[in-house]
Amino acid sequence: MAIHRKATWLVSLVIVLTSASLATAQKYQPFGPLEYQHDLDPFAPFDSEEFGNDPGLQEGFFANYDRLYWIPKSPSTMDIGANGQTQTFNNGTVLESFSNSADTGFLRDLGGWGNRWELGYVDGNEGWLISVFDTHGRFQTLDDTATSVVFSDPGGPGGALLLAPVIFDTLTASQQSELKNWEVMKILRLKPLHNGSTIELLYGVRYFKLQDNFGVEAVGGDFGDSDWGNEVRNNVIGPQAGIRWLDRRGDWRFDIEGRFSPAFNFQKATLNANLAQGGAPGGGFINFTPTHTSQTINFEQFSPIVELRAETNYQFTRNVAFRLGWTGIYIDRIGRANNMISYTLPGLGLKRHRENFFAHGINMGIEINH
Numbered sequence: 001m002a003i004h005r006k007a008t009w010l011v012s013l014v015i016v017l018t019s020a021s022l023a024t025a026q027k028y029q030p031f032g033p034l035e036y037q038h039d040l041d042p043f044a045p046f047d048s049e050e051f052g053n054d055p056g057l058q059e060g061f062f063a064n065y066d067r068l069y070w071i072p073k074s075p076s077t078m079d080i081g082a083n084g085q086t087q088t089f090n091n092g093t094v095l096e097s098f099s100n101s102a103d104t105g106f107l108r109d110l111g112g113w114g115n116r117w118e119l120g121y122v123d124g125n126e127g128w129l130i131s132v133f134d135t136h137g138r139f140q141t142l143d144d145t146a147t148s149v150v151f152s153d154p155g156g157p158g159g160a161l162l163l164a165p166v167i168f169d170t171l172t173a174s175q176q177s178e179l180k181n182w183e184v185m186k187i188l189r190l191k192p193l194h195n196g197s198t199i200e201l202l203y204g205v206r207y208f209k210l211q212d213n214f215g216v217e218a219v220g221g222d223f224g225d226s227d228w229g230n231e232v233r234n235n236v237i238g239p240q241a242g243i244r245w246l247d248r249r250g251d252w253r254f255d256i257e258g259r260f261s262p263a264f265n266f267q268k269a270t271l272n273a274n275l276a277q278g279g280a281p282g283g284g285f286i287n288f289t290p291t292h293t294s295q296t297i298n299f300e301q302f303s304p305i306v307e308l309r310a311e312t313n314y315q316f317t318r319n320v321a322f323r324l325g326w327t328g329i330y331i332d333r334i335g336r337a338n339n340m341i342s343y344t345l346p347g348l349g350l351k352r353h354r355e356n357f358f359a360h361g362i363n364m365g366i367e368i369n370h
Contacts (some may be wrong), residue, residue: 033235057189057198057246057253061121064370066323068359072137073178074107075336080173080216081149082343089165091190098165100150104214104338106142107175111361114179127187129202135359137177141364147171147218152344156214161345175338179359180209195247202242202293206261208305210234210357213360214337224290228273230337236303238263253321257309265303267335270296273348293347301354303333313367321367328360 079085081100088097114135120128147168153161185204192198215229242259273293311325334357342349 016076024293027309029142038269040335045173053283054219058369059122059124060369061130062119062367064116064118066116066118066133066325066363066365068133068327068363069111070114070135070137070179070297070359071109071111072135072359073357075104075107075175075212075338076260076355077083077103077105077107079150080170082148085150085152087150087153087162087165089163098148098150098167101146101148102142102144102171102173104142104173104175106173106256107338109139110138110140111184112137114365116365119338122187124187125191127189127260129183129204131181131183131189133179133181133184133274135179137179139174139176142171142173144171144173145169149218149325150343152342154344159287161299163287164222166223168218168223168226171216171218172223174215175212175214177213178211182207185240185242195206197245197247200244202240202244202259204240204257206234206235206236206240206263206305208261208263208336209326210236210331212335214341221267224276224278226273226275228271228276228341229270230271230341230350232267232269232335232337232340234303234331234334235266235268236261236263236305236331237266238305238361242307251315253313253315255309255313255325257306257307257311259307260303263303263306265297265299265301265333265335268296268299268338269299269335269340269350270294271341271348271350275347288346291347293350294348295351297350299335300350302335303331306330308329311363319369321369323363323365323367326360327363331357335345337345357369 006101077246079100080102086099112135114133116131118129118131121131145313149166151162151166153167155161178291183204183206185202188201190199190201213229213233217227219225240259240261242257244255244257247254272291276288276290307327307329309325309327311323313321313323315320315321333354334353337351339355340350342351
Protein backbone atom coordinates (compact mmCIF):
# COMPACT_ATOMS: atom_id res chain seq x y z
CA MET A 1 0.00 0.00 0.00
CA ALA A 2 2.82 2.46 0.88
CA ILE A 3 4.57 1.70 -2.42
CA HIS A 4 1.34 2.31 -4.31
CA ARG A 5 0.84 5.67 -2.61
CA LYS A 6 4.38 6.80 -3.33
CA ALA A 7 4.02 5.72 -6.96
CA THR A 8 0.82 7.76 -7.27
CA TRP A 9 2.58 10.76 -5.78
CA LEU A 10 5.45 10.47 -8.25
CA VAL A 11 3.02 10.24 -11.17
CA SER A 12 1.30 13.43 -9.97
CA LEU A 13 4.64 15.19 -9.73
CA VAL A 14 5.55 14.14 -13.26
CA ILE A 15 2.26 15.58 -14.53
CA VAL A 16 3.05 18.94 -12.94
CA LEU A 17 6.58 19.03 -14.34
CA THR A 18 5.36 18.03 -17.78
CA SER A 19 2.72 20.74 -17.77
CA ALA A 20 5.30 23.30 -16.73
CA SER A 21 7.64 22.28 -19.53
CA LEU A 22 4.86 22.68 -22.10
CA ALA A 23 4.13 26.15 -20.81
CA THR A 24 7.76 27.21 -20.99
CA ALA A 25 7.88 26.07 -24.57
CA GLN A 26 5.46 28.91 -25.37
CA LYS A 27 6.94 31.65 -23.22
CA TYR A 28 9.12 31.39 -20.12
CA GLN A 29 8.56 34.14 -17.55
CA PRO A 30 10.24 33.12 -14.32
CA PHE A 31 11.07 36.49 -12.80
CA GLY A 32 8.87 39.17 -14.32
CA PRO A 33 7.01 40.52 -17.33
CA LEU A 34 9.13 40.56 -20.44
CA GLU A 35 7.27 43.25 -22.37
CA TYR A 36 5.09 45.18 -19.95
CA GLN A 37 5.92 48.85 -19.23
CA HIS A 38 5.24 49.62 -15.58
CA ASP A 39 3.34 52.73 -14.53
CA LEU A 40 3.23 53.01 -10.74
CA ASP A 41 1.24 56.06 -9.69
CA PRO A 42 -0.72 55.04 -6.57
CA PHE A 43 -2.68 58.31 -6.34
CA ALA A 44 -3.70 58.63 -9.99
CA PRO A 45 -7.49 58.30 -10.42
CA PHE A 46 -8.89 55.15 -11.97
CA ASP A 47 -10.86 55.59 -15.20
CA SER A 48 -12.63 52.45 -16.36
CA GLU A 49 -13.53 54.08 -19.69
CA GLU A 50 -9.90 53.97 -20.79
CA PHE A 51 -10.27 50.24 -21.36
CA GLY A 52 -12.98 50.67 -24.02
CA ASN A 53 -14.43 47.26 -24.88
CA ASP A 54 -11.63 45.52 -23.00
CA PRO A 55 -12.70 43.81 -19.74
CA GLY A 56 -10.50 46.23 -17.81
CA LEU A 57 -8.15 43.77 -16.11
CA GLN A 58 -4.86 45.37 -15.26
CA GLU A 59 -1.45 43.89 -15.96
CA GLY A 60 2.03 44.07 -14.49
CA PHE A 61 3.18 43.26 -10.98
CA PHE A 62 0.60 42.98 -8.21
CA ALA A 63 0.75 42.51 -4.45
CA ASN A 64 -2.22 41.68 -2.22
CA TYR A 65 -2.59 41.66 1.54
CA ASP A 66 -5.68 40.31 3.31
CA ARG A 67 -6.56 40.20 6.97
CA LEU A 68 -8.41 36.94 7.58
CA TYR A 69 -11.06 35.97 10.07
CA TRP A 70 -11.66 32.26 9.58
CA ILE A 71 -13.66 29.70 11.52
CA PRO A 72 -12.02 26.23 11.52
CA LYS A 73 -14.08 23.12 12.18
CA SER A 74 -13.50 21.68 15.63
CA PRO A 75 -12.48 18.01 16.00
CA SER A 76 -15.14 15.36 16.52
CA THR A 77 -16.02 14.84 20.18
CA MET A 78 -14.29 12.00 22.04
CA ASP A 79 -14.05 11.02 25.69
CA ILE A 80 -10.99 12.07 27.65
CA GLY A 81 -10.17 8.45 28.37
CA ALA A 82 -10.89 5.22 26.52
CA ASN A 83 -13.78 6.34 24.33
CA GLY A 84 -17.13 4.84 25.28
CA GLN A 85 -15.67 2.36 27.77
CA THR A 86 -16.65 1.68 31.39
CA GLN A 87 -14.87 -0.10 34.23
CA THR A 88 -16.36 -2.07 37.12
CA PHE A 89 -14.72 -2.34 40.54
CA ASN A 90 -15.62 -4.13 43.78
CA ASN A 91 -15.64 -1.66 46.65
CA GLY A 92 -15.91 -4.48 49.18
CA THR A 93 -19.68 -4.71 49.27
CA VAL A 94 -21.05 -4.03 45.76
CA LEU A 95 -19.81 -3.67 42.21
CA GLU A 96 -19.59 -0.09 40.92
CA SER A 97 -19.24 0.99 37.29
CA PHE A 98 -17.31 4.08 36.27
CA SER A 99 -17.20 5.89 32.92
CA ASN A 100 -15.38 8.94 31.59
CA SER A 101 -16.84 12.12 33.04
CA ALA A 102 -15.16 14.57 30.62
CA ASP A 103 -14.89 14.77 26.84
CA THR A 104 -13.71 17.16 24.13
CA GLY A 105 -17.15 18.66 23.60
CA PHE A 106 -15.73 21.91 24.97
CA LEU A 107 -14.03 22.48 21.61
CA ARG A 108 -16.15 24.83 19.50
CA ASP A 109 -16.02 26.26 15.99
CA LEU A 110 -14.48 29.56 17.05
CA GLY A 111 -13.01 32.10 14.67
CA GLY A 112 -9.39 33.22 14.65
CA TRP A 113 -7.35 35.90 12.89
CA GLY A 114 -4.76 35.38 10.19
CA ASN A 115 -2.95 36.92 7.23
CA ARG A 116 -2.71 36.20 3.51
CA TRP A 117 -0.07 37.58 1.15
CA GLU A 118 -0.12 37.19 -2.63
CA LEU A 119 2.49 38.35 -5.09
CA GLY A 120 2.74 37.94 -8.84
CA TYR A 121 2.30 39.51 -12.24
CA VAL A 122 0.39 39.21 -15.49
CA ASP A 123 1.89 40.08 -18.88
CA GLY A 124 -0.61 39.75 -21.72
CA ASN A 125 -2.34 36.43 -21.18
CA GLU A 126 0.27 34.81 -18.90
CA GLY A 127 1.66 35.28 -15.44
CA TRP A 128 2.64 33.79 -12.08
CA LEU A 129 1.11 33.82 -8.60
CA ILE A 130 2.64 33.10 -5.19
CA SER A 131 0.17 32.82 -2.31
CA VAL A 132 0.92 32.40 1.41
CA PHE A 133 -1.41 32.44 4.41
CA ASP A 134 -1.39 31.55 8.09
CA THR A 135 -4.12 31.53 10.73
CA HIS A 136 -4.28 30.58 14.41
CA GLY A 137 -7.32 29.03 16.04
CA ARG A 138 -8.33 30.14 19.50
CA PHE A 139 -6.74 28.50 22.52
CA GLN A 140 -9.60 26.55 24.13
CA THR A 141 -9.54 24.99 27.59
CA LEU A 142 -11.63 22.81 29.89
CA ASP A 143 -11.39 22.98 33.70
CA ASP A 144 -13.07 20.06 35.46
CA THR A 145 -13.15 18.66 39.00
CA ALA A 146 -13.60 15.14 40.40
CA THR A 147 -12.88 13.83 36.91
CA SER A 148 -13.20 10.12 36.22
CA VAL A 149 -10.88 8.79 33.48
CA VAL A 150 -11.22 5.25 32.17
CA PHE A 151 -8.07 3.54 30.88
CA SER A 152 -8.12 0.36 28.81
CA ASP A 153 -6.56 -2.20 31.15
CA PRO A 154 -5.02 -5.25 29.42
CA GLY A 155 -3.74 -6.57 32.75
CA GLY A 156 -0.31 -7.93 33.59
CA PRO A 157 1.45 -10.82 35.36
CA GLY A 158 -0.16 -9.78 38.64
CA GLY A 159 -3.63 -9.40 37.17
CA ALA A 160 -5.45 -6.15 36.46
CA LEU A 161 -3.28 -3.04 36.58
CA LEU A 162 -6.09 -0.93 38.02
CA LEU A 163 -7.79 -2.18 41.18
CA ALA A 164 -9.70 1.05 41.80
CA PRO A 165 -11.25 3.84 39.66
CA VAL A 166 -9.04 6.70 38.48
CA ILE A 167 -10.56 9.94 39.73
CA PHE A 168 -8.52 13.17 39.63
CA ASP A 169 -9.26 16.12 41.87
CA THR A 170 -8.85 18.54 38.94
CA LEU A 171 -8.33 18.10 35.22
CA THR A 172 -7.41 20.79 32.68
CA ALA A 173 -7.52 20.06 28.93
CA SER A 174 -6.50 22.43 26.14
CA GLN A 175 -6.24 22.49 22.37
CA GLN A 176 -5.13 24.89 19.63
CA SER A 177 -4.78 24.58 15.86
CA GLU A 178 -2.61 26.43 13.36
CA LEU A 179 -2.95 26.61 9.56
CA LYS A 180 -0.18 27.49 7.11
CA ASN A 181 -0.24 27.43 3.30
CA TRP A 182 2.12 28.03 0.36
CA GLU A 183 1.17 27.98 -3.35
CA VAL A 184 2.98 28.68 -6.61
CA MET A 185 0.67 28.92 -9.61
CA LYS A 186 0.97 29.64 -13.32
CA ILE A 187 -1.73 32.00 -14.67
CA LEU A 188 -3.22 31.61 -18.15
CA ARG A 189 -5.72 34.37 -19.04
CA LEU A 190 -8.18 33.38 -21.76
CA LYS A 191 -9.86 35.68 -24.29
CA PRO A 192 -12.75 37.76 -22.92
CA LEU A 193 -16.20 36.17 -23.03
CA HIS A 194 -19.06 37.71 -24.98
CA ASN A 195 -20.33 39.53 -21.86
CA GLY A 196 -16.94 41.11 -21.21
CA SER A 197 -15.92 38.87 -18.32
CA THR A 198 -12.72 36.80 -18.35
CA ILE A 199 -11.65 33.29 -17.38
CA GLU A 200 -8.20 32.53 -15.92
CA LEU A 201 -6.75 29.04 -15.61
CA LEU A 202 -4.31 28.26 -12.80
CA TYR A 203 -1.99 25.32 -12.23
CA GLY A 204 0.99 24.65 -9.99
CA VAL A 205 1.83 23.13 -6.63
CA ARG A 206 0.43 23.54 -3.11
CA TYR A 207 1.62 22.83 0.43
CA PHE A 208 -0.87 23.01 3.31
CA LYS A 209 -0.08 22.41 6.98
CA LEU A 210 -2.54 21.85 9.81
CA GLN A 211 -0.90 21.51 13.22
CA ASP A 212 -2.99 20.40 16.18
CA ASN A 213 -1.90 20.44 19.84
CA PHE A 214 -3.90 18.76 22.61
CA GLY A 215 -2.84 18.49 26.24
CA VAL A 216 -4.21 17.29 29.58
CA GLU A 217 -2.98 18.01 33.10
CA ALA A 218 -4.64 15.96 35.85
CA VAL A 219 -3.85 16.60 39.50
CA GLY A 220 -4.74 14.93 42.80
CA GLY A 221 -6.54 11.73 43.68
CA ASP A 222 -5.12 8.38 44.77
CA PHE A 223 -3.75 7.60 41.30
CA GLY A 224 -1.31 10.52 41.38
CA ASP A 225 -0.61 13.53 39.17
CA SER A 226 -0.59 12.78 35.44
CA ASP A 227 -0.21 14.68 32.21
CA TRP A 228 -0.22 13.84 28.51
CA GLY A 229 -0.05 15.77 25.27
CA ASN A 230 -0.18 15.03 21.55
CA GLU A 231 1.03 17.13 18.63
CA VAL A 232 -0.16 16.24 15.13
CA ARG A 233 1.27 17.79 11.98
CA ASN A 234 -0.65 17.27 8.74
CA ASN A 235 1.74 18.10 5.88
CA VAL A 236 -0.44 18.07 2.76
CA ILE A 237 1.31 18.57 -0.59
CA GLY A 238 0.39 17.99 -4.20
CA PRO A 239 -0.25 19.46 -7.65
CA GLN A 240 -3.07 21.95 -8.01
CA ALA A 241 -5.35 23.29 -10.72
CA GLY A 242 -7.85 26.12 -10.56
CA ILE A 243 -10.20 28.34 -12.51
CA ARG A 244 -11.14 31.97 -11.85
CA TRP A 245 -13.92 34.10 -13.34
CA LEU A 246 -13.39 37.89 -13.30
CA ASP A 247 -15.86 40.60 -14.26
CA ARG A 248 -15.37 44.37 -14.03
CA ARG A 249 -18.26 46.81 -13.83
CA GLY A 250 -16.93 50.34 -13.64
CA ASP A 251 -14.88 50.75 -10.46
CA TRP A 252 -15.95 47.32 -9.18
CA ARG A 253 -14.55 43.90 -10.00
CA PHE A 254 -16.10 40.57 -9.03
CA ASP A 255 -14.14 37.31 -8.81
CA ILE A 256 -15.28 33.72 -8.28
CA GLU A 257 -12.58 31.06 -8.02
CA GLY A 258 -12.17 27.35 -7.38
CA ARG A 259 -9.02 25.31 -6.74
CA PHE A 260 -8.47 21.57 -6.41
CA SER A 261 -5.39 19.67 -5.27
CA PRO A 262 -5.21 15.83 -5.34
CA ALA A 263 -2.73 15.98 -2.47
CA PHE A 264 -1.09 13.52 -0.11
CA ASN A 265 -0.94 13.99 3.65
CA PHE A 266 2.39 13.13 5.27
CA GLN A 267 1.16 13.04 8.85
CA LYS A 268 3.30 13.00 11.98
CA ALA A 269 1.98 12.53 15.53
CA THR A 270 4.09 12.87 18.69
CA LEU A 271 2.81 11.83 22.13
CA ASN A 272 4.35 12.42 25.56
CA ALA A 273 2.63 11.07 28.67
CA ASN A 274 3.42 10.81 32.37
CA LEU A 275 1.11 8.70 34.54
CA ALA A 276 0.95 8.37 38.31
CA GLN A 277 3.88 10.66 39.00
CA GLY A 278 5.22 11.31 42.49
CA GLY A 279 5.64 7.71 43.63
CA ALA A 280 3.58 4.54 43.59
CA PRO A 281 -0.18 5.23 43.47
CA GLY A 282 -2.19 4.72 46.63
CA GLY A 283 -5.77 3.67 47.17
CA GLY A 284 -5.26 0.07 46.06
CA PHE A 285 -3.35 0.63 42.78
CA ILE A 286 -0.82 -2.02 43.86
CA ASN A 287 -0.19 -3.40 40.36
CA PHE A 288 0.57 -0.05 38.68
CA THR A 289 3.83 1.88 38.79
CA PRO A 290 4.59 5.38 37.48
CA THR A 291 5.20 5.39 33.72
CA HIS A 292 6.52 7.75 31.06
CA THR A 293 5.63 7.30 27.39
CA SER A 294 7.09 9.00 24.34
CA GLN A 295 5.95 7.85 20.90
CA THR A 296 6.04 9.17 17.33
CA ILE A 297 4.21 7.68 14.37
CA ASN A 298 3.97 8.68 10.69
CA PHE A 299 1.10 8.08 8.28
CA GLU A 300 0.70 8.71 4.56
CA GLN A 301 -2.75 9.09 3.07
CA PHE A 302 -4.60 10.73 0.19
CA SER A 303 -6.06 14.06 1.35
CA PRO A 304 -7.58 16.11 -1.49
CA ILE A 305 -8.03 19.87 -1.03
CA VAL A 306 -10.93 21.91 -2.40
CA GLU A 307 -10.95 25.70 -2.08
CA LEU A 308 -13.63 28.20 -3.12
CA ARG A 309 -13.36 32.00 -3.14
CA ALA A 310 -15.75 34.87 -3.87
CA GLU A 311 -14.43 38.44 -3.80
CA THR A 312 -15.27 41.96 -4.79
CA ASN A 313 -12.70 44.72 -5.41
CA TYR A 314 -13.28 48.45 -5.46
CA GLN A 315 -10.69 50.35 -7.53
CA PHE A 316 -9.84 53.31 -5.28
CA THR A 317 -7.10 54.71 -7.53
CA ARG A 318 -5.39 53.51 -10.71
CA ASN A 319 -3.04 51.22 -8.76
CA VAL A 320 -4.84 50.62 -5.45
CA ALA A 321 -7.99 48.58 -4.81
CA PHE A 322 -9.81 47.52 -1.65
CA ARG A 323 -10.81 43.83 -1.34
CA LEU A 324 -13.58 42.03 0.49
CA GLY A 325 -14.36 38.35 0.11
CA TRP A 326 -15.08 34.89 1.46
CA THR A 327 -12.90 31.77 1.37
CA GLY A 328 -13.79 28.16 2.16
CA ILE A 329 -11.32 25.24 2.31
CA TYR A 330 -12.21 21.55 2.62
CA ILE A 331 -9.61 18.81 3.23
CA ASP A 332 -10.30 15.10 3.58
CA ARG A 333 -8.55 12.60 5.90
CA ILE A 334 -6.97 14.96 8.42
CA GLY A 335 -5.61 13.82 11.80
CA ARG A 336 -6.69 15.69 14.96
CA ALA A 337 -4.59 15.54 18.11
CA ASN A 338 -7.28 14.77 20.70
CA ASN A 339 -8.65 11.81 18.73
CA MET A 340 -5.36 9.98 18.08
CA ILE A 341 -4.58 9.11 21.71
CA SER A 342 -4.98 5.48 22.75
CA TYR A 343 -5.76 5.29 26.48
CA THR A 344 -4.25 1.83 26.93
CA LEU A 345 -2.08 0.98 29.93
CA PRO A 346 0.62 0.73 31.12
CA GLY A 347 1.50 3.80 29.04
CA LEU A 348 -0.64 5.77 26.62
CA GLY A 349 -0.09 5.32 22.89
CA LEU A 350 -1.15 6.60 19.48
CA LYS A 351 -3.74 5.28 17.07
CA ARG A 352 -4.74 6.13 13.54
CA HIS A 353 -7.68 8.48 13.19
CA ARG A 354 -8.83 10.65 10.30
CA GLU A 355 -11.72 13.00 9.65
CA ASN A 356 -12.58 15.81 7.26
CA PHE A 357 -11.66 19.41 7.94
CA PHE A 358 -13.37 22.61 6.85
CA ALA A 359 -12.46 26.24 7.46
CA HIS A 360 -14.15 29.33 6.11
CA GLY A 361 -14.38 33.03 6.74
CA ILE A 362 -13.99 36.56 5.40
CA ASN A 363 -10.98 38.44 4.11
CA MET A 364 -10.47 42.19 3.94
CA GLY A 365 -7.47 43.81 2.36
CA ILE A 366 -5.74 45.85 -0.28
CA GLU A 367 -4.41 45.18 -3.78
CA ILE A 368 -1.58 47.15 -5.34
CA ASN A 369 -1.00 46.85 -9.10
CA HIS A 370 1.53 48.54 -11.34
